[in-house]
Amino acid sequence: xxxxxxxxxxxxxxxxxxxxxxxxxxxxxxxxxxxxxxxxxxxxxxxxxxxxxxxxxxxxxxxxxxxxxxxxxxxxxxxxxxxxxxxxxxxxxxxxxxxxxxxxxxxxxxxxxxxxxxxxxxxxxxxxxxxxxxxxxxxxxxxxxxxxxxxxxxxxxxxxxxxxxxxxxxxxxxxxxxxxxxxxxxxxxxxxxxxxxxxxxxxxxxxxxxxxxxxxxxxxxxxxxxxxxxxxxxxxxxxxxxxxxxxxxxxxxxxxxxxxxxxxxxxxxxxxxxxxxxxxxxxxxxxxxxxxxxxxxxxxxxxxxxxxxxxxxxxxxxxxxxxxxxxxxxxxxxxxxxxxxxxxxxxxxxxxxxxxxxxxxxxxxxxxxxxxxxxxxxxxxxxxxxxxxxxxxxxxxxxxxxxxxxxxxxxxxxxxxxxxxxxxxxxxxxxxxx
Amino acid sequence: xxxxxxxxxxxxxxxxxxxxxxxxxxxxxxxxxxxxxxxxxxxxxxxxxxxxxxxxxxxxxxxxxxxxxxxxxxxxxxxxxxxxxxxxxxxxxxxxxxxxxxxxxxxxxxxxxxxxxxxxxxxxxxxxxxxxxxxxxxxxxxxxxxxxxxxxxxxxxxxxxxxxxxxxxxxxxxxxxxxxxxxxxxxxxxxxxxxxxxxxxxxxxxxxxxxxxxxxxxxxxxxxxxxxxxxxxxxxxxxxxxxxxxxxxxxxxxxxxxxxxxxxxxxxxxxxxxxxxxxxxxxxxxxxxxxxxxxxxxxxxxxxxxxxxxxxxxxxxxxxxxxxxxxxxxxxxxxxxxxxxxxxxxxxxxxxxxxxxxxxxxxxxxxxx
Numbered sequence: 001x002x003x004x005x006x007x008x009x010x011x012x013x014x015x016x017x018x019x020x021x022x023x024x025x026x027x028x029x030x031x032x033x034x035x036x037x038x039x040x041x042x043x044x045x046x047x048x049x050x051x052x053x054x055x056x057x058x059x060x061x062x063x064x065x066x067x068x069x070x071x072x073x074x075x076x077x078x079x080x081x082x083x084x085x086x087x088x089x090x091x092x093x094x095x096x097x098x099x100x101x102x103x104x105x106x107x108x109x110x111x112x113x114x115x116x117x118x119x120x121x122x123x124x125x126x127x128x129x130x131x132x133x134x135x136x137x138x139x140x141x142x143x144x145x146x147x148x149x150x151x152x153x154x155x156x157x158x159x160x161x162x163x164x165x166x167x168x169x170x171x172x173x174x175x176x177x178x179x180x181x182x183x184x185x186x187x188x189x190x191x192x193x194x195x196x197x198x199x200x201x202x203x204x205x206x207x208x209x210x211x212x213x214x215x216x217x218x219x220x221x222x223x224x225x226x227x228x229x230x231x232x233x234x235x236x237x238x239x240x241x242x243x244x245x246x247x248x249x250x251x252x253x254x255x256x257x258x259x260x261x262x263x264x265x266x267x268x269x270x271x272x273x274x275x276x277x278x279x280x281x282x283x284x285x286x287x288x289x290x291x292x293x294x295x296x297x298x299x300x301x302x303x304x305x306x307x308x309x310x311x312x313x314x315x316x317x318x319x320x321x322x323x324x325x326x327x328x329x330x331x332x333x334x335x336x337x338x339x340x341x342x343x344x345x346x347x348x349x350x351x352x353x354x355x356x357x358x359x360x361x362x363x364x365x366x367x368x369x370x371x372x373x374x375x376x377x378x379x380x381x382x383x384x385x386x387x388x389x390x391x392x393x394x395x396x397x398x399x400x401x402x403x404x405x406x407x408x409x410x411x412x413x414x415x416x417x418x419x420x421x422x423x424x425x426x427x428x429x430x431x432x433x434x
Numbered sequence: 435x436x437x438x439x440x441x442x443x444x445x446x447x448x449x450x451x452x453x454x455x456x457x458x459x460x461x462x463x464x465x466x467x468x469x470x471x472x473x474x475x476x477x478x479x480x481x482x483x484x485x486x487x488x489x490x491x492x493x494x495x496x497x498x499x500x501x502x503x504x505x506x507x508x509x510x511x512x513x514x515x516x517x518x519x520x521x522x523x524x525x526x527x528x529x530x531x532x533x534x535x536x537x538x539x540x541x542x543x544x545x546x547x548x549x550x551x552x553x554x555x556x557x558x559x560x561x562x563x564x565x566x567x568x569x570x571x572x573x574x575x576x577x578x579x580x581x582x583x584x585x586x587x588x589x590x591x592x593x594x595x596x597x598x599x600x601x602x603x604x605x606x607x608x609x610x611x612x613x614x615x616x617x618x619x620x621x622x623x624x625x626x627x628x629x630x631x632x633x634x635x636x637x638x639x640x641x642x643x644x645x646x647x648x649x650x651x652x653x654x655x656x657x658x659x660x661x662x663x664x665x666x667x668x669x670x671x672x673x674x675x676x677x678x679x680x681x682x683x684x685x686x687x688x689x690x691x692x693x694x695x696x697x698x699x700x701x702x703x704x705x706x707x708x709x710x711x712x713x714x715x716x717x718x719x720x721x722x723x724x725x726x727x728x729x730x731x732x733x734x735x736x737x738x739x740x741x742x743x744x745x746x747x748x749x750x751x752x753x754x755x756x757x758x759x760x761x762x763x764x765x766x767x768x769x770x771x772x773x774x775x776x777x778x779x780x781x782x783x784x785x786x787x788x789x790x791x792x793x794x795x796x797x798x799x800x801x802x803x
Contacts, residue, residue: 066596088600123602124549170595171625172486176510178548199595202625204695218510268627271708273700281698 054108056159057297058139060095060191061113062132062183063168064120067198072166072253073113075266075277076289077102080255081113090118093131097160112160120179129183136162136190140312161309163300164227164292165191168198169248173207175214184224190308192227192300194292195219200250200283201268201275208250215248229291230299243291249284252277474533476582477724480614481538482557482606483591484545485513487621492589492680493538495693495704496716499525500682508546516543518556539585545602554606561585561613565739584736587650587719587727588614591621592675598637599645607647613735615650615727617719618642623677623710624695624702631677638675649674652718653726670718676711679704749781 061069070083081100097114114135119128139161146157165187169180187193195215197203203211219226226247229240254277258267266277277285292300321341481489485507494500508516521540526533541557564583571580588610592603607616620626620634642649652671681704685694693704704712719727 064595065600068595085597088596088598121600123553123605124551126549128548170486170593171622172484174486174507177486178510178514178516178546181510182514182548199625201697201699202594202622204697222511270624270627270700270702271706272624272702273697275697275699 051107053155054110055297056110056112057301058112058114058160058162058164060116060132060136060162060165061168062116062119062165062187063198064170065118067168067170068253069115069166069168069198071255072168072196072198072251074255075253075285076293077111083115086115086117088121090121092122093118093128095131095135110158114162125179128179129186132183133186133190136187137312140190140309141316143309144313144316161304162191163297163304165193167193167195169195169215171197171199171202171211171250173203173211175211176218181218181222181224184219184226185222188225189311192303192308193224194227194288195248196288197248197250199252201252201270203250212246212248212250227300227303229296236295239295240291243287246284246287249288249291251285251288252283253285471532474535475724476535476537477728478537478539478583478585478587479719480541480557480561480585480588481591482541482544482588483621484593485542487591487593488678488680489540489589489591489621491682492591492619492621492678492712494682495680495712496719497525497527497536499527513543513546514548516547518543518553520556520560537583544606550602553602554609557606558609558613561610562739565613565736566743568736569740569743584731585614586731588616590616590618592618592638594620594622594626594634594677598634599641604641604645604647607642607649608645611648612738615730615735616647617650617715618675619715620675620677622679624679626677635673635675635677650727650730652723670714673711673714676715678712678715679710680712 059073061073063069065086065088070081074080079102081098083098094117095114096117097112099110099112102109102111116132119132122128143157143159143161146152146154167180167184167187169176184193184195197208197211197215200208229236229244231237231241231244252268252275254266254268254275256266256268257264258269258274260267260274260276265279268275268277276282280286479493481493483489519542521542522537523540524535524537526535528534539560544553544557547553561584564585568580568582568584571577590603590607592599607618610616618638620631620638623631626634652667679695679702681693681695681702683693683695684691685696685701686692687694687701687703692706695702695704703709707713
């Protein structure tokens with residue numbers, strides 16, 4: 001009896017499972033587990049794999065010469081990256097990427113810092129944004145090429161795409177500079193931008209508040225999209241949304257240490273006081289570090305890949321003529337598109353070959369015709385000459401005959417005359433004798 | 435130290451034994467002083483530099499007034515293709531019976547656009563215009579009431595955020611150093627620690643020398659000045675360019691109300707010599723060298739302009755050797771562009787022909803020999 005019931009139950013379960021295998025209405029059922037399976041270790045596996053792989057992060061610093069980009073990088077990562085002071089007299093803007101290997105506990109970070117040298121120094125800054133945009137596009141292009149390769153190694157690939165652009169705003173206290181606005185507009189669709197107010201120890205608290213409001217309103221009114229810290233993950237939503245309200249961060253950087261109280265802190269010493277870098281009431285450095293490194297680094301990388309890179313890829317492929325759907329709105333696969341493209345290319349090639357052959361044949365015909373023409377002409381000339389020659393010959397012959405006739409005539413006359421003269425003197429003699 | 439005090443200390447005390455030899459012209463300085471007080475002074479100051487460097491704040495701090503009420507600042511978008519304007523503010527201020535008509539010439543929009551090619555042209559044109567106007571007035575018949583609008587001094591603000599002079603700074607100063615006295619200032623010096631200030635000053639001084647920019651030089655002291663003055667003068671010269679901080683607000687520091695900036699980490703006092711060079715700038719500009727600036731403008735820059743102008747005018751007359759030099763130089767009405775061009779062309783032709791003639795003469799001479 002029991003075995004019969006168990007068998008029934010088994011069949012029921014089997015039926016149910018087979019039912020669920022058939023995707024009839026695509027409904028996912030959530031099942032409850034009877035015990036500990038163990039796939040809750042999946043995140044840990046992912047983490048350990050990525051830790052062994054190492055992380056990679058690329059920062060682009062855009063700002064005028066001397067505004068404090070290198071100092072801020074040194075302060076953020078608590079180390080000294082070698083760098084020389086740039087001069088103000090470059091003819092144009094060029095980018096200087098430097099890669100460093102950092103390690104903290106057991107996490108390896110391959111950090112690339114790209115510096116803009118000569119930005120804002122030229123008298124005519126119309127073209128200043130171009131090298132930056134070109135650099136970002138080149139990194140995307142390299143990744144795209146790697147992705148489209150037949151034999152590719154994406155897991156091994158050194159990703160050089162820029163994950164974050166820190167835009168350094170000069171602390172004028174009034175508003176953005178015109179160059180800042182123009183550059184940020186060109187960059188906002190290509191990279192995550194976080195605007196920063198540099199050298200913020202020159203602005204007092206009340207001025208800073210007004211300055212921040214002015215900057216944000218200018219950015220909004222000009223449609224510049226800066227990076228918003230994500231608020232969809234409940235763990236960090238609250239802190240992120242409060243930080244969003246503090247943008248742009250007013251930072252002070254320093255690698256020198258000053259004794260305050262009984263500690264050595266990183267600070268700048270002035271005759272009127274000491275500005276502590278890590279004091280939240282002095283500047284927003286701590287906020288920047290939290291947001292950039294401790295909380296949102298991974299999100300920045302994701303956004304770069306999912307949003308900016310995808311946009312670039314889509315534009316690029318559309319340019320090349322790929323479409324996602326053919327005229328009947330059926331989804332194309334990439335393979336089919338490839339095939340279609342290849343066929344197109346081959347037919348194109350064939351057509352061109354035909355054309356060329358046609359052209360060749362035509363040309364040959366032409367030259368043949370020309371040659372024939374020339375031959376005919378020559379022949380005609382030859383004939384003409386021959387005829388002339390014949391004419392002359394004939395004339396000459398005639399003349400000769402005439403001459404001969406004359407000569408003959410003359411000879412005859414001479415003979416006749418001679419014979420006459422011979423017989424004449426006899427007659428004379430005869431006459432005389434009579 | 436006001437000029438007042440200096441001259442007072444020079445008055446020879448009359449002693450009875452020298453009564454006979456005392457003529458009395460030692461009171462001339464006093465007479466000059468009295469007359470000048472009655473006449474009043476005027477001074478035109480130009481401020482130039484990118485926006486946001488604190489020019490207006492500094493002018494307010496220097497003259498302890500508020501010259502820039504209700505100023506409209508442009509947005510970044512409007513500034514992308516901004517042209518440079520010239521604005522003038524004139525105020526009459528008085529101190530201890532001495533009247534000063536102060537004109538501040540401002541240059542909003544300088545260096546703000548994305549393309550700043552020749553952004554200093556409106557400024558040089560303005561300065562030349564003032565010279566030209568004065569030249570005409572001076573050469574006119576009625577010279578009683580000449581208005582002197584010539585720019586006596588130009589304060590150029592260098593941003594402290596960089597590593598020294600930038601190309602636009604260099605070009606601007608080179609365009610202006612032969613027309614006006616330039617005093618270079620490092621603006622917003624409260625973002626520099628004392629070490630950084632010193633480094634930046636050395637850097638800027640080197641670059642000024644390297645590019646051959648002639649900034650205003652303080653006149654050498656006479657050897658009979660008192661030691662204190664000489665010392666001050668020396669310090670002043672070593673301190674250029676001045677690193678200044680300006681403030682529109684009054685704060686409480688060390689029990690006093692002073693002009694300053696309030697930060698969470700301390701209070702910057704504008705008039706504290708160890709905080710910035712504002713006091714030195716004020717002393718130099720107003721208290722000791724104001725008149726010297728005017729003199730240099732009149733004697734050097736204006737004379738240069740005038741000589742240049744006259745040369746241009748008389749180069750056409752120089753062809754004719756019979757002209758003697760005592761022709762009164764009247765301001766000729768400026769010929770229009772077309773005739774000027776023709777005249778120039780003819781000028782060059784004549785010069786070329788003259789050269790050829792000379793060459794031929796030389797050749798003939800050689801042949802003769």
